Every structure is written in C-alpha cells, then in structure tokens.
Amino acid sequence: MACLVVSIGITFLAWAIVISSSVPKVASIAPASSLIKDVCVGRELPIDFNLCVEILNSEPRVVSASDLTSIAIAITEAGLSKAKKTQWYVRKLQKQPGRTPDYGYVLQQCNAAYELYLVHFRNALDTVKYEDYLSAAYNLKAGYTDDINQCRNAQSSRKVKDAVISKGNELMLMFADVAFQTVDRLIT
Template sequence: MIRDVCASTRKQIELDNKFCIETLASEPRIVAATDLVKMSLALIEAAMSNATKTRDYAKKLLKQPGLKPDNIYVMQQCDRGYFSCYMSFWSALRETQEKEYDYASYDIKIAFTDNVDWCRNALTSKKVNDEVLSRGNEFIFVFGAVAFVTLDLLPSED
C-alpha cells in the first residue's frame, strides 16, 4: 500500500518516490495500516509527531546563548510555523476520525504548505543551513502530501 500511495501522490505533487517509500516505511504505524483511512490517520499522527520534534528542536536552539540574529529569526519562524502545522494536523486528525475528509484535506494542505513555509522561507531568506530543520521540513512535506492525496481518495460523508 505504501508504494501505491507514494505513486498516487507523485502523479499530483512533485515528490521523490524513493524518499516517500523510505519515509513511510520507517513509520511502524503507517506500515501497519490496513486501509486508506487507517493509512491517513497514521500519516497524520506521524506528521504531528515530526512537527512536535522539529518545533522542540527550534525552541531548544532559541534558548542557546549567543545565537546570531539571523538564527534567532529562523528559529522563531520555525517555532511559529511548526506550532501552526501541528494544530492544522490535529484538526485534520479529528476531522478524519469524524469522516469529514474534505475538511481534513484542507487542513493538511495548509499544514504541509503554508504553515511549514514560515520555516522553509526563513531558512532560505537568511541562508541558514540547518540539517535538522531541513529534514523536518522534508518529512512534513511527505507525510502531508501523501495524507492529502490519500484523503482525497476517500468519499466524504454528507
């Protein structure tokens, strides 16, 4: 099922198929999913976990003394973006559980694009190289893009 959802996502959103498969296969709850609803829930939960870890990393760096102004700006933007990202995924999780897939898709799209863009754009604009934040952004993109496409395959209840 992982190969199928990565392939379906790749048809709609530019995505590295190998990275998608490797990322999803590294998450036991995604591997254990037996249908698209369970897969969507597992993807959202994995995204929430990643958002929390990435935000915690940015917050930890903000507490370090002597941080350069550009790095402070980046960490603040990533903290803000990942907080919003988590909240959007949290809403999507509740909506998916309630079979409101259209609403969940919207919240997921906002999470893995607009919300995380605060962090992505800050890294780019300030020319800050941070492997942990960059990797967190990549993971959120994969979990979010695949969840977005997967939810789109599910019929919404009226």
C-alpha cells in the same frame, strides 16, 4: 568557552535525536505493502518515491494500516510525531545564547510554523476520524502550503542553513502531501 562547548554538545545531541528518529532502520524494514506504494505514487510535490516508501514503511502504525482511512490516520499521526521532534529541536536552539539576529528570526518563524503545522495536523486527525474528509484535506494542505513554507521561506530569505530543520521541513512536506493526497481520494 565552557558555554560554547555545552551549546555545541546540546545542539549535536538534539540533532542526533531528531535525525536518528527520522531515518528509517533499513535492516528492520519489512517489504512495503501495496497500500504504502499506492499512497507514495503521484504526489503533488516532487517526493522521491523510494524515500517515501522507505519512511512510511519504517512507521509501524502505517505498515499496519489496511485501508485508505486507516493509512491516512497513521500518516497524520506519524507527521505529528516527527513535527513535535523538529519543533523541540527549534525550541532548544531558541534557548541558546549567541545566535545571530538572522538565525534568531529563522528560529522564531520556524517555531511558529511548526506550532501551526501541529494545530492543522491535530485538526486533520480529528476530522478524518469523523469522516469529514474535506476539512481534513484543508488542514493537511495548509500544513505544507502555509505552515512549513513559512519556515522554509525564513531560512531562504535569511540564508540560514540548519540541516536538522531542513530535514524536518522536508519530512513534514512529505507527510502532509501524502496524507493530503490520501484524504483527497476519500472525498471522491
């Protein structure tokens, strides 16, 4: 019984950390710049414009960006930061005993997916800085078409619901899509 209480406590704490760091503080948000609004328009994925603006506007490095290159870098850095937090949560859950085989499978797939996502985002960040926008776009696109979808598909196929992982996946999709679309504009 004590193990169960400790497991629940750890899960709740991890969930609270991931969610609180992912949800923007509305009271402290400055008005969105036209650059933030610009990168949130016309995404490939169905991303809520207002949510995109709100999340990006809660990231100081994104708010201080002054052009497409600097905002692409800032969005990629923010995506890396959020992905690390979600992966941390997944890894904490993997260490807890008593998971069903389906939940264990989902955690394994999501951990692998986030690891690949982080690799692709680090590569994208490096290549944007060296103005290799085509390589950066490839890495960012792989981040949401392959990596995060691996986690989402595992959740769906095993019918495992985890609000923190699902929220992390949605944030990663948004960061990857917005960063991809921004870098893609730098190619042309």
